Amino acid sequence: MERRAFFGAGLAAAAAAAKTHVVTLSFDDGFKESFERTAAIHEEFGLRACLNVIALGHMPGFAPMPRGMPDPMTPFAKGDFAMWNRLRERGHEVMPHTYDHQNLAAIPIEQAKELIEKCIEYFQEHMEGFRPEQSVYSFAYNASTPEIEAFALRRFLGIRTRGESAMNPLPRGRRATRIGCRSFGPGNCDAFLDGELNRFLDGPGGWYVFNAHGLDEEGWGPMSAAYLRSLLRRLSRMANVAVLPAGEVLLRS
Numbered sequence: 001m002e003r004r005a006f007f008g009a010g011l012a013a014a015a016a017a018a019k020t021h022v023v024t025l026s027f028d029d030g031f032k033e034s035f036e037r038t039a040a041i042h043e044e045f046g047l048r049a050c051l052n053v054i055a056l057g058h059m060p061g062f063a064p065m066p067r068g069m070p071d072p073m074t075p076f077a078k079g080d081f082a083m084w085n086r087l088r089e090r091g092h093e094v095m096p097h098t099y100d101h102q103n104l105a106a107i108p109i110e111q112a113k114e115l116i117e118k119c120i121e122y123f124q125e126h127m128e129g130f131r132p133e134q135s136v137y138s139f140a141y142n143a144s145t146p147e148i149e150a151f152a153l154r155r156f157l158g159i160r161t162r163g164e165s166a167m168n169p170l171p172r173g174r175r176a177t178r179i180g181c182r183s184f185g186p187g188n189c190d191a192f193l194d195g196e197l198n199r200f201l202d203g204p205g206g207w208y209v210f211n212a213h214g215l216d217e218e219g220w221g222p223m224s225a226a227y228l229r230s231l232l233r234r235l236s237r238m239a240n241v242a243v244l245p246a247g248e249v250l251l252r253s
């Protein structure tokens with residue numbers, strides 16, 4: 001199936017012209033069950049999910065680096081690239097969320113650059129049609145330095161990392177873009193996101209980017225599936241709001 005036929009790219013682009021508020025819900029870490037459900041809930045509303053996966057996340061015994069830290073990711077099964085390619089075929093955006101989930105702000109710059117290159121190579125080998133210059137790289141822990149951001153911006157269309165807020169200007173003209181986001185955890189993120197979004201929707205507009213993870217019980221700062229469904233229903237009924245994956249926002253600009 002032509003990847004975007006189902007979503008009617010031309011129609012969607014025309015409709016986006018009237019949208020003053022763009023919302024991206026950017027899901028990290030590649031949980032098998034949560035990502036399948038997240039994609040299915042988006043499909044209920046004709047939307048594409050924004051899914052970010054770790055190159056080595058599906059490997060047996062994978063644990064995020066540095067090892068030994070308590071982490072809410074390891075206990076839950078991750079998907080693999082067969083699954084990521086199927087989700088992409090269904091029209092969802094599946095983008096890199098690091099090679100092995102290292103904090104690239106906490107290691108020497110040369111090592112950080114090497115891990116970004118290894119991430120790109122792994123995706124080129126395993127993800128159908130992957131092109132970094134059309135992709136968004138999401139930093140682990142939303143942790144980055146100006147130096148590693150500059151390096152990543154030379155390789156990717158966009159990078160997603162910590163923002164002073166989750167508000168970004170709507171991009172005008174396609175260029176390498178640093179996307180600032182917010183996240184909330186380790187507990188359920190529904191109330192935090194709802195408050196942020198209500199303020200955003202009351203404002204003049206722009207691009208709001210929230211970094212989510214798993215659904216219900218999975219991962220750091222999970223979102224309840226019932227909230228995600230009610231939120232997408234609400235947003236998809238608002239004429240001035242578009243819910244789009246991050247790469248699509250940049251590719252359309």
Ligand SMILES: [Zn+2]
Nearest residue numbers: 028029140141
């Ligand atoms: Zn992560």
